[in-house]
Amino acid sequence: MSLKIVVLAKQVPDTRNVGKDAMKEDGTINRAALPAIFNPEDLNALEQALKLKDAFPGSTVSLLTMGPGRAAEILREGLYRGVDQGFLLTDRAFAGADTLATSYALATAIRKIGDFDIIIGGRQAIDGDTAQVGPQVAEKLGLPQVTYAEEILNLDKKIRTITILRHIDGGVETVEAPLPLVVTVNGSAAPCRPRNAKLVMKYKRALGAQEKAALMQNGAELPYADLYETRPYLNLTEWSAADVDADLDQCGLNGSPTKVKTVMNISFQAKENKSLTGSDNDVEELVVELLSNHTIG
Amino acid sequence: MMNNIFVYLEIEGRTVADVSLELLTKGRKLATRQGCRLEAVAIGSQLDGIEAQVLPYGVDVLHVFDDPKLAPYTTQPHASVLIRLFKEEKPQICLMGATVIGRDLGPRVSSALKSGLTADCTSLEIGDHADGKTGKEYKDLLYQIRPAFGGNIIATIVNPEHRPQMATVREGVMKKEILDPKHPGTVVKHKVADYVPDTEYVIKVIDRHIQKAKHNLKGAPIVVAGGYGMGSREGFDLLFELAHELHAEVGASRAAVDAGFADHDRQVGQTGVTVRPKLYIACGISGQIQHLAGMQESKIIISINTDPDAPINAVADYVVVGKVEEVVPKMIKYYKAHSK
Incomplete structure (x- = not known):
């Protein structure tokens, strides 16, 4: 038995390295100032998928993401590492989705992909940290879920069960679950393998439809246009809401029960503070003061 | 009466987790504000007498689902209980701990009920809301307030049309407080089979290890915390010395944990531990909102940073402008000299 694996991934702004220019005057985020990256825990998930593919030859790994045209970037990153096919779910109708509407859209796309044994993604994305999309996709598809996974320990093809080591509060547990299921992987799991040089050569010109359109703006000719006819795998699949038969009332802002009421770039009430230097004198004075008012000692 | 406030109780062994008791305390205040009842849901095994731990926090109704198959926790049976119970009871608000269990269970339940869920709230309030587009007005919604976008902004989330309004909150963010040791509450024992079909028991827990916590960061009277500015895991050795x-x-700050300088369980902030020590010494921490959310209630805050304009300095009582690797050894030296 070979396995059919779907990896869920998100392109995210790199919120870990937010500089001072990342916030606009009005307190909103200047997304342009942040690099877009492959969500880190989704890379941990991809590695678990690729390990299964190594262990069960003939298995296929599909990478599914939702986002704007430029999110095709992470499909290429997946192909460079051993993914067999990528799907970009992209439509204005998906914009403004909260986790519920996101899960709905992903679930419709997974149904379109059809045949699957394991759906696997990162525990959470660094731009929201909610950890909600995995369990919600599982619920939408009526599948069991195993979250906070550290490692897939075993997969029994005959009886179609998977054994997974996962984190719980203050410890770990091992669970046995039936296939198909949804798994979300913790950031402490094995890191993703690097790009494979041969695969980079093979896929470096792979493009999504929106990326091609952007290159052909103002009548410019698409570079290496012939390649996309002779090598169909260079055309990355893009799906709209209509392509996956999505109910528009459940997509994007419409399908999101949660609304952002206000967003504030909060400034804390500045306390009156004592400013010191790192000199011996100042530090000694500080320590003596803390000792005398019994804060320390 | 319908539309009450519900809290899911997390139970390890036969003990209700602190985070659940903290949420009962908050839930009691919200219920009083809304003029509704506070209800709690206990799902597990051997729960006889569990009400003694719960009712003093002001719980009016405790729902008990007691069956050997419900412990240890697995997702679907617990989700099935909440989904069916909430369809009957129609709560206005449901609160859960932002623990591994709460973050596994909450989204599954909210998806089935098509309700909203806001993770890792740092504050919960009641207020009104006017929809900008439709102009529709909503009274007494739950404001779900949380740092967002890696902790660089604070967002207030509302859930105007769908119920229950669901939120998770980390342990330590709310304070637990007994309302009345003799608070009268009703205990309702439910028949588990009516809520959990056998087909939901699909995952088997075959092995489980809970380790005793290696440290007590949450309860420590003094915390020495390091940020990305510590530069390395070795850089943290100095902080352990102090x-x-x-x-x-x-x-540690999230940036330091992400960089591998400190273990994940030492992370202070919205997505880590919330601390309220009498002294917090922030070393090389710039002070993202998500970090400040987890330590700003410390009684005295010292910031040691080369940047005199680091955001954390705004909440500090003492700002030492200098290099951590020079200032901290001096603190150790003078502490040793004067503490005897």
Whole structure:
């Protein structure tokens, strides 16, 4: 038995390295100032998928993401590492989705992909940290879920069960679950393998439809246009809401029960503070003061 | 009466988790504000007498689902209980701990009920809301307030049309407080089979290890915390040295944890531990909102940073402008000299 694996991934702004220019005057985020990256825990998930593919030859790994045209970037990153096919779910109708509407859209796309044994993604994305999309996709598809996974320990093809080591509060547990299921992987799991040089050569010109359109703006000719006819795998699949038969009332802002009421770039009430230097004198004075008012000692 | 406030109780062994008791305390205040009842849901095994731990927090109704198959926790049976119970009871608000269990269970339940869920709230309030587009007005919604976008902004989330309004909150964010040791509450024992079909028991827990916590960061009276500015795991050794002298615990910012300088369980902030020590020494921490959310209630805050304009300095009582690797050894030296 070979396995059919779907990896869920998100392109995210790199919120870990937010500089001072990342916030606009009005307190909103200047997304342009942040690099877009492959969500880190989704890379941990991809590695678990690729390990299964190594262990069960003939298995296929599909990478599914939702986002704007430029999110095709992470499909290429997946192909460079051993993914067999990528799907970009992209439509204005998906914009403004909260986790519920996101899960709905992903679930419709997974149904379109059809045949699957394991759906696997990162525990959470660094731009929201909610950890909600995995369990919600599982619920939408009526599948069991195993979250906070550290490692897939075993997969029994005959009886179609998977054994997974996962984190719980203050410890770990091992669970046995039936296939198909949804798994979300913790950031402490094995890191993703690097790009494979041969695969980079093979896929470096792979493009999504929106990326091609952007290159052909103002009548410019698409570079290496012939390649996309002779090598169909260079055309990355893009799906709209209509392509996956999505109910528009459940997509994007419409399908999101949660609304952002206000967003504030909060400034804390500045306390009156004592400013010191790192000199011996100042530090000694500080320590003596803390000792005398019994804060320390 | 319908539309009450529900809290899911997390139970390890036969003990209700602190985070659940903290949420009962908050839930009691919200219920009083809304003029509704506070209800709690206990799902597990051997729960006889569990009400003694719960009712004093002001719980009016405790729902008990007691069956050997419900412990240890697995997702679907617990989700099935909440989904069916909430369809009957129609709560206006449901609160859960932002623990591994709460973050596994909450989204599954909210998806089935098509309700909203806001993770890792740092504050919950009641207020009105006017929809900008439709102009529709909503009274007494739950404001779900949380740092967002890596902790660089604070967002207030509302859930105007769908119920229950669901939120998760980390342990330590709310304070637990007994309302009345003799608070009268009703205990309702439900028949589990009516809520959980056998087909939901699909995952088997075959092995489980809970380790005793290696440290008590949450309860430490003094915390020495390091940020990305510590530069390396070795850089943190200096903080452990100072912490050892002061009988303190070592904490870390998210940036330092992400960089691998400190273990994940030492992370202070919205997505880590919330601390309220009498002294917090922030070393090389710039002070993202998500970090400040987890330590700003410390009684005295010292910031040691080369940047005199680091955001954390705004909440500090003492700002030492200097290099951590020079200032901390001096603190150790003068502490040793003067503490005897």
